Amino acid sequence: MSHPLFSSFRLGALTLPHRVVMAPLTRNRAPGAVPNALMAEYYAQRADPLTGASLIVSEATAISPQGQGYADVPGLYDTEQLDGWRRVTQAVHAQGGRIFCQLWHVGRVSHQRLQPDHQLPVGPSALRANTKTYLIDCEGQGGFTPTSEPRALHRHEIPGIVHDFAVAARNAVQSAGFDGVEIHGANGYLLDQFLKTGANQRTDDYGGSIENRARLMLEVTRAIADAVGAERTGLRISPVTPANDIVDADPQPLFRHLMRELAPLPLAYIHVIEGATGGPREVEGRPFDYAAMKATWRKAGGRGAWMVNNGYDGAAAAAAIESGRADLVAFGKAFISMPDLTERIRRGGPFAALERATLYGGGAAGYTDYPALDA
Numbered sequence: 001m002s003h004p005l006f007s008s009f010r011l012g013a014l015t016l017p018h019r020v021v022m023a024p025l026t027r028n029r030a031p032g033a034v035p036n037a038l039m040a041e042y043y044a045q046r047a048d049p050l051t052g053a054s055l056i057v058s059e060a061t062a063i064s065p066q067g068q069g070y071a072d073v074p075g076l077y078d079t080e081q082l083d084g085w086r087r088v089t090q091a092v093h094a095q096g097g098r099i100f101c102q103l104w105h106v107g108r109v110s111h112q113r114l115q116p117d118h119q120l121p122v123g124p125s126a127l128r129a130n131t132k133t134y135l136i137d138c139e140g141q142g143g144f145t146p147t148s149e150p151r152a153l154h155r156h157e158i159p160g161i162v163h164d165f166a167v168a169a170r171n172a173v174q175s176a177g178f179d180g181v182e183i184h185g186a187n188g189y190l191l192d193q194f195l196k197t198g199a200n201q202r203t204d205d206y207g208g209s210i211e212n213r214a215r216l217m218l219e220v221t222r223a224i225a226d227a228v229g230a231e232r233t234g235l236r237i238s239p240v241t242p243a244n245d246i247v248d249a250d251p252q253p254l255f256r257h258l259m260r261e262l263a264p265l266p267l268a269y270i271h272v273i274e275g276a277t278g279g280p281r282e283v284e285g286r287p288f289d290y291a292a293m294k295a296t297w298r299k300a301g302g303r304g305a306w307m308v309n310n311g312y313d314g315a316a317a318a319a320a321i322e323s324g325r326a327d328l329v330a331f332g333k334a335f336i337s338m339p340d341l342t343e344r345i346r347r348g349g350p351f352a353a354l355e356r357a358t359l360y361g362g363g364a365a366g367y368t369d370y371p372a373l374d375a
Contacts (some may be wrong), residue, residue: 035084047097069106106191188244
């Protein structure tokens with residue numbers, strides 16, 4: 001009997017050779033927000049469709065200068081950035097791989113030093129996130145610092161945010177050579193901020209009710225699907241993660257509504273972070289029924305793949321596929337220390353340890369120097 005994790009899968013216009021996906025991973029190695037040769041090497045190492053990822057989702061990539069929230073993360077809004085990303089996608093495709101670009105606006109999770117003209121970051125409301133961002137000082141040393149106080153977006157600015165997302169999606173697919181895009185609607189960033197009561201205290205038609213709070217995420221998703229095709233569009237969500245100081249008073253009906261509204265779009269996939277991002281799969285005081293959310297989406301006509309993420313190993317991933325609970329499983333940090341993760345799962349190991357000191361910033365150390373099994 002074949003291993004369920006290594007069966008092929010049709011994702012939009014792509015045929016994936018197996019079900020192991022590389023999740024987006026911020027690494028802060030794009031000085032000046034421009035992708036570089038080291039990044040091309042990093043992604044190419046993980047792109048072999050037999051030993052590595054069947055699909056790579058890139059690190060989160062800012063859709064505009066206002067969308068930047070961390071030092072040395074890439075953008076997707078000027079010619080030099082698009083040229084840099086094109087070198088990355090060419091390197092991935094040369095290995096036979098496929099790659100989607102994760103589109104990002106951080107909202108309030110930023111610092112004035114990272115914003116155009118040192119303006120305040122923006123969010124749905126003027127509520128500061130109790131979290132930190134990554135800055136680099138004048139001596140080139142990186143470190144984490146508290147975010148700045150944000151200002152609330154004016155109603156007339158919101159269509160511009162939707163437009164920026166759609167332009168970035170076209171840039172990714174038509175200019176930079178990505179196979180598709182993933183909308184970052186998770187982890188307490190802008191779209192998640194509008195969605196959840198802990199960050200959204202608006203009283204206009206983007207705040208208050210579930211329908212209003214979901215409006216921006218739905219407008220962005222529809223605009224991107226129109227721009228590049230729904231079959232090239234995925235969406236990442238995190239119903240109960242506390243990442244970046246985000247919370248919702250009642251997430252189950254909120255995500256039930258979101259799934260019903262998204263279902264008519266033939267999206268490539270929904271990417272669900274189960275539990276706390278990078279932490280426990282069950283968040284204390286925040287119960288959530290993921291199976292019910294998926295059932296709502298399917299019942300409403302949702303046809304794309306259901307991708308799960310957070311704390312999976314090979315056995316748990318295989319069980320999720322075999323049971324029908326998921327179509328694809330995304331692995332994050334495991335792909336940092338194991339460029340050939342799929343082959344290691346197939347062989348039952350060995351599994352390499354992660355060097356956490358080199359996760360953010362720096363050069364090749366802890367980035368492109370993790371060896372493959374047979375190196």
